[in-house]
Amino acid sequence: MNLSKTFAKAVALACLGMGAQSVLAQHGPPSKSSTEGFAPPRAVNSKKPCANEKECDSLGDNTVTLENGVGVGRVVKRTVTASGAVEEYVTDSTIHFNKRNKVLPQQTWSPPKEMKFEEAKAYCKNKKDLGLKWRLPDEEDFRVAFNPKNPDKSVAPVNSHFKEAMGQKDIILWSSSSSSSKRAEDRRIYSGTYGQISDAHYAQDYPTAVSCVGR
DSSP states (O other), X not given: OXXXXXXXXXXXXXXXXXXXXXXXXXXXXXXXXXXXXXXXXXXXXXXXXXXXXXXXXXXXXXXXXXTTSOEEEEEEEEEEOTTOOEEEEEEEOSOOBOTTSOBOOOOEEOOOEEOOHHHHHHHXXXXXXXXXXXXXXXXXXXXXXXXXXXXXXXXXXXXXXXXXXXXXXXXXXXXXXXXXXXXXXXXXXXETTTTEEEEEEOOTTOOOEEOOEEO
């Protein structure tokens, strides 16, 4: 082996490395165009499925918090699909009151499923999860969910706590409550975009989902 050639090659490689560092120091990292085709590693979902409240408790990641860090609920069931999508059943652990200042029982909310209104009613009625009695939520259920201070009571109440706790920012959810118009085809709905409960006319293809409430 020619040691002088090997040494010379090592020195050359070291100089190349120092040169690359010098270029980065002067001009910064490569531009976006020069790195096109190189995607960053995808985030891996670390949440694990659990079949009931006890299992979810044992995993230690079942606390539901608002954006301000206040805990308002807990995950009592979680499924994870093959693609990594997470669906969670969440129990509201705050103490809240109805319009007559009576304490309401805890609510458990199912993950949203997109469907038409008549399908939604049957879906909630036939649910058997967690041994609870499920139904289509009414306006009052949405109004008080995850908020111990009994939120807005205006004509179009707002409850942004619900969308924070359930992670439903751009979804519209069915309600069993009739709208103020009293027409059978009009209903009250919950809009995750605004955290608002309002009237809507539902058509056969209305892009609306359901999140059932259980007690």
